Structure formats: C-alpha cells, structure tokens
Amino acid sequence: MGKTDAQFETRTSSVLRLNRRExxxxxxxxxxxxxxxxxxxxxxxxxxxxxxxWRDVKVRYKQTVLGAAWxxxxxxxTMVVFxxxxxxxxxxxxxxxxxxxxxxxxxxxxxxFSQGINQAGNSLAASAHLVTKVYFPRLLIPLAAVLAxxxxxxxxxxxxxxxxxxxxxxxxxxxxxxxxFFLLALLTTLAVGLWLxxxxxxxxDVRYVVPxxxxxxxxxxxxxxxxxxxxxxxxxxxxxxxxTTVVEGMRWALLGVGAPPGRMVWxxxxxxxxxxxxxxxxxxxxxxxxxxxx
Amino acid sequence: MxxxxxxxxxxxxxxxxxxxxxYRTLRDSLARAARVPFRALxxxxxxxxxxxxxxxxxxxWALREVSLEVKRGEAVAIVGRNGSGKSTLLKLLAxxxxxxxxxxxxxxxxxxxxxxxxxxxxxxxGRENIFLNGVILGLNRAEIRRRFDEIVAFSELEKFLxxxxxxxxxxxxxxxxxxxxxxxxxxxLLLDEVFAVGDHAFRQKCHHRLRETLQAGTTVLLVxxxxxxxxxxxxxxxxxxxGQVRADGPSASVVQAYVASQE
Ligand SMILES: Nc1ncnc2c1ncn2[C@@H]1O[C@H](COP(=O)(O)OP(=O)(O)O)[C@@H](O)[C@H]1O
Ligand SMILES: [Mg+2]
Numbered sequence: 001m002g003k004t005d006a007q008f009e010t011r012t013s014s015v016l017r018l019n020r021r022e023x024x025x026x027x028x029x030x031x032x033x034x035x036x037x038x039x040x041x042x043x044x045x046x047x048x049x050x051x052x053x054w055r056d057v058k059v060r061y062k063q064t065v066l067g068a069a070w071x072x073x074x075x076x077x078t079m080v081v082f083x084x085x086x087x088x089x090x091x092x093x094x095x096x097x098x099x100x101x102x103x104x105x106x107x108x109x110x111x112x113f114s115q116g117i118n119q120a121g122n123s124l125a126a127s128a129h130l131v132t133k134v135y136f137p138r139l140l141i142p143l144a145a146v147l148a149x150x151x152x153x154x155x156x157x158x159x160x161x162x163x164x165x166x167x168x169x170x171x172x173x174x175x176x177x178x179x180x181f182f183l184l185a186l187l188t189t190l191a192v193g194l195w196l197x198x199x200x201x202x203x204x205d206v207r208y209v210v211p212x213x214x215x216x217x218x219x220x221x222x223x224x225x226x227x228x229x230x231x232x233x234x235x236x237x238x239x240x241x242x243x244t245t246v247v248e249g250m251r252w253a254l255l256g257v258g259a260p261p262g263r264m265v266w267x268x269x270x271x272x273x274x275x276x277x278x279x280x281x282x283x284x285x286x287x288x289x290x291x292x293x294x
Numbered sequence: 295m296x297x298x299x300x301x302x303x304x305x306x307x308x309x310x311x312x313x314x315x316x317y318r319t320l321r322d323s324l325a326r327a328a329r330v331p332f333r334a335l336x337x338x339x340x341x342x343x344x345x346x347x348x349x350x351x352x353x354x355w356a357l358r359e360v361s362l363e364v365k366r367g368e369a370v371a372i373v374g375r376n377g378s379g380k381s382t383l384l385k386l387l388a389x390x391x392x393x394x395x396x397x398x399x400x401x402x403x404x405x406x407x408x409x410x411x412x413x414x415x416x417x418x419x420g421r422e423n424i425f426l427n428g429v430i431l432g433l434n435r436a437e438i439r440r441r442f443d444e445i446v447a448f449s450e451l452e453k454f455l456x457x458x459x460x461x462x463x464x465x466x467x468x469x470x471x472x473x474x475x476x477x478x479x480x481x482x483l484l485l486d487e488v489f490a491v492g493d494h495a496f497r498q499k500c501h502h503r504l505r506e507t508l509q510a511g512t513t514v515l516l517v518x519x520x521x522x523x524x525x526x527x528x529x530x531x532x533x534x535x536x537g538q539v540r541a542d543g544p545s546a547s548v549v550q551a552y553v554a555s556q557e
Contacts, residue, residue: 026404028389029397051429059417062458133412134430135389135404203320291391292309 052144071152075107106223119145120193128294172256181249194279198286242268299513300364304396369514371524374534402481411471416460449473
C-alpha cells in the first residue's frame with residue numbers, strides 16, 4: 001500500500017494512519033453525528049468506483065435485449081412523441097430551431113437527470129448485500145450509479161450530432177461552454193440523487209414519491225417548451241431550477257440559439273452547491289447506521 | 295502497537311429495536327415533526343392513545359465492553375451461541391458498522407469474509423466476477439491480474455470462465471467465490487462461519503490454503519459453531535455470551551467449557 005494513499009485522515013468512524021513500521025493502522029471508534037464524507041477516502045477507493053461503474057454499464061447492456069441501442073432509443077422515441085404531440089398538434093413554439101432537435105437537446109441532459117436520480121435513489125437499498133458484508137465509503141454507490149449513465153449520455157449524444165448534420169446546424173464558439181453545462185447536469189443529478197438515496201434508505205415510502213417528483217420536475221424544466229414563454233416571477237422561479245440552466249445552456253452552447261444563460265447560471269450554481277453540501281452532510285449522517293438498517 | 299494486530303477496548307454496539315428504521319415512513323416522521331408545537335398544548339389533557347406512532351425505540355446491546363488483544367499471526371476462534379454478538383464483533387472490526395462505545399485498532403490490511411461471493415453479479419461471467427469480487431474484497435486490479443491464473447486453476451472452472459455465473463450450479467458458484475477469497479492474503483483475516491461448503495475434496499483444498507495463509511503470518515479471527523474447527527485451527531478461543539466476553543484462553547479449555555455449558 002503506497003504511503004500517500006494511506007496518509008489521509010477521515011472524520012468518519014475510522015482514522016487511518018501509518019505507524020513507525022509503515023503499516024496501516026485503522027482506528028475504529030464512534031464518529032461524530034455530522035460531518036462530510038472524506039474525499040481522500042473516495043480517492044483511495046477509486047478503483048472500486050471504477051469497477052462499480054463498469055458493472056452497472058455492463059449489466060445494463062446485457063440485461064436489455066437491445067443493449068446499448070436502448071441508450072439511444074429512450075430519448076429518441078420520447079423526442080418523436082414530443083415532436084408529434086407538443087410540436088405539431090399543440091403547436092408549442094421552439095424558436096429558430098426545428099422542434100425535434102429543440103426537444104432532443106433538452107432530453108439528453110433530462111434523461112441523464114431523471115434516470116440518475118432514480119438509480120442513485122434506489123442504489124443504497126439495492127446494494128444492501130454489499131453494504132452489510134464489506135466496508136467501503138458508501139458514497140461510491142450513488143456516485144457509480146450516476147457515472148454509469150454518462151456512457152448512455154455519450155451514446156445518445158451521437159444521435160444529436162446526426163440530427164445537427166441533418167438540419168445543417170453548425171455550432172458556434174459557444175460550444176466551448178458545453179463541458180460546464182454538462183458538469184452542472186452531473187452535479188445536479190448527484191446532489192438530488194444523494195438526498196434521495198439517503199432518504200430512501202431511511203424511509204420506506206420515499207421510492208413511491210420519486211416517479212411523481214421526476215414528472216413534476218420535467219414540467220418545471222423547459223424541455224418541452226422554451227422558457228421565453230414564461231415571464232416575470234415565473235421566469236425567476238424557473239431559473240432557480242438548475243436543470244433549466246442546463247437545458248437552456250446546452251441549447252445555446254451546442255446549437256447556438258437563444259441568449260447565453262447569464263446571471264441564471266450563478267443562481268443555479270448556488271442552488272446546486274446548497275443541495276450538494278446538504279446532501280453530502282445528510283448522506284454521511286445516514287451512512288453511520290446504514291449497514292444496520294438496510 | 296508493535297506486534298499487536300488487533301486491539302479492542304470497551305467495544306460496544308447498540309442496535310435500535312422496536313422502531314426498526316426500514317419501517318419508518320417519511321410521512322409519519324414529517325407528521326410527527328409538525329405535531330410537536332401542538333403537542334405542548336394538548337399534553338395536559340388526557341394522553342391520547344398513540345395509534346399512528348410506533349412504540350418507543352428499544353435498544354439492544356449486541357456487544358458490550360469487549361476488550362481484547364490479538365497478536366500478529368495469532369489465530370483466534372470466536373465461539374458462542376446464536377445472537378451472542380460474534381458477527382457484530384467482526385463487523386465492527388471490518389468497519390461495516392460503527393461502534394456505539396469504545397474503540398479498536400487494527401494493524402494492516404483487513405480482509406472480511408462474512409460470506410463468500412460478496413458482490414457477485416449473476417449476469418456477469420466468471421472472469422468478470424473474479425475481478426469485481428476481488429476489487430470488492432480489497433485487491434487491486436494488478437494483484438488480481440497477477441493471481442488470475444492461479445485463481446482459475448484453484449477453482450477448476452477454466453471451461454466456464456466466460457459463462458455468466460447465473461448458469462453455474464451452486465457448487466460451481468461457491469468454488470469460484472472461494473477461489474477468489476483464498477487468493478486474497480490480508481494482514482488480518484476475519485472469517486464468519488464460511489467453512490462448511492463445497493465437496494470434500496474442495497474443502498481439503500481450502501483448508502490447505504488456510505494453513506498456508508496462517509503460516510504466512512496472517513492474523514485470523516474465526517467465528518465458528520463447530521468446536522472441532524475451533525480446536526483444529528486456533529490456539530486461542532474467545533467465548534462470547536450476551537455480547538460480553540465470558541472466557542478467553544487456550545482453545546481446548548475454552549471450547550470445552552463452552553460445549554459443557556450447552557449441554
Ligand atoms: N442490524 C441489526 N439490527 C438490530 N439488531 C441486530 C442487528 N444485527 C444483529 N442484531 C442483534 O444483535 C445480536 C447479536 O447478533 P450477531 O452478532 O449476529 O450474533 P451471532 O453472530 O453471535 O449469532 C442478536 O440479538 C441480533 O438479533
Ligand atoms: Mg453470526
């Protein structure tokens with residue numbers, strides 16, 4: 001075991017340190033009720049994180065008949081349905097963009113988010129067999145669930161490129177901001193996922209709420225409709241939802257339409273930071289007794 | 295810590311009973327929180343029967359005031375009746391759950407085998423599961439790769455390496471799981487009644503492997519029901535009763551006393 005790997009301190013139940021003989025000594029004691037998960041420890045266990053992600057991706061593609069095509073079909077078919085009902089029949093405007101590409105670019109991060117909070121939310125309860133038999137930082141479980149969906153995102157992203165080619169949409173230099181919005185999408189998913197995972201391990205009725213929450217959240221995010229339809233206080237409320245910034249930001253960055261999200265970005269970053277910090281605290285709090293209750 | 299591999303001082307674990315957490319609902323908890331300000335007003339009146347509310351939590355001390363020291367390379371059997379806290383002790387030392395009281399220090403890499411095949415996934419092949427299970431046990435990828443052939447040879451499952459383990463018989467499954475575990479040589483090995491599996495020949499092989507592990511200087515804490523196993527493998531035994539150490543000493547005498555108490 002490398003020296004640097006072992007030389008981190010955790011605020012959790014166990015403090016690792018090296019003794020004079022350079023072997024690892026683990027101290028086991030009751031931990032504080034509130035604190036943050038140790039990032040050093042997550043880093044120490046990065047190989048396990050990699051394998052948990054690898055397992056999730058592999059199993060998902062083995063279990064579905066369609067395999068990796070599923071990652072594409074889900075947002076694509078949703079886009080087709082949305083285009084028919086909302087774009088054509090209901091006549092919802094999509095600005096300068098054709099409705100299909102307008103909704104698909106929104107569905108990309110939306111699918112990541114909705115699947116991510118569902119899978120991260122169920123992840124602890126679904127990993128009871130691991131949690132009660134081996135030690136590792138439990139944060140790896142929801143983290144792996146979210147990261148595994150990045151692969152789906154990448155595959156579905158390929159279809160967007162095809163659509164852009166078809167509609168002859170050339171990205172502007174705004175495309176440089178894309179990684180930022182992608183990161184915001186990941187962090188939003190992780191923050192909400194952590195909250196749901198911890199709540200779900202504590203309370204048995206949470207998982208019935210999640211599908212409903214996801215549905216409400218979709219309507220509070222400009223995936224189906226453009227945000228310019230809303231004005232005044234509604235616009236501000238919409239801006240507090242970080243997924244609004246993600247969807248609008250990706251539309252702007254990839255397709256070069258609309259205004260850059262501006263001040264809304266900072267509101268979203270603030271909201272996500274708050275959710276993430278409280279989510280980590282609450283997660284750590286439930287982690288202490290997790291193995292006893294799942 | 296010198297040559298002490300495991301040291302525990304006043305170690306205790308309290309579980310919550312009655313209001314077992316998984317039976318809680320968010321709805322009840324929120325409703326209870328919302329009632330708090332009103333309860334102050336109504337408490338003078340007749341105490342309403344608490345139909346919706348679960349019984350007040352009761353606690354169970356699964357382990358209490360356990361202190362022990364295990365020297366490096368020592369093999370210690372943990373014996374005791376069902377529910378005496380044996381698994382809880384291993385779970386605390388493996389950091390799976392946190393103690394409520396006291397502390398422990400463990401020197402070196404800890405390997406916990408509380409069950410075989412932890413993390414095996416039925417959809418993955420034997421080869422894939424060797425890696426997954428190995429990493430979960432605490433091996434790194436390079437170590438697994440280095441020992442891969444040995445693991446496969448030990449399991450005698452060469453032909454089924456690329457078959458998903460959901461198609462394995464239970465015997466094959468256990469063999470693969472044991473083979474991975476047997477090639478993980480931690481400094482402190484925690485074994486929880488994972489002995490009586492596999493056919494006779496395979497069991498012999500596992501015993502042989504355990505002997506090698508012991509000779510390599512690994513410290514072993516072995517939970518077992520079987521007095522013969524305790525005496526065969528361990529020079530020392532700790533007898534737990536009601537979460538406390540009832541006796542600690544040479545395995546022959548401790549195990550005898552334990553067996554006598556059972557009759
Ligand atoms: N997660 C838990 N929640 C509540 N009680 C538990 C939990 N795990 C174990 N117990 C209780 O703690 C006691 C000790 O259990 P355990 O350590 O598994 O005993 P052993 O391994 O010696 O049979 C038992 O009474 C058991 O019911
Ligand atoms: Mg037990």
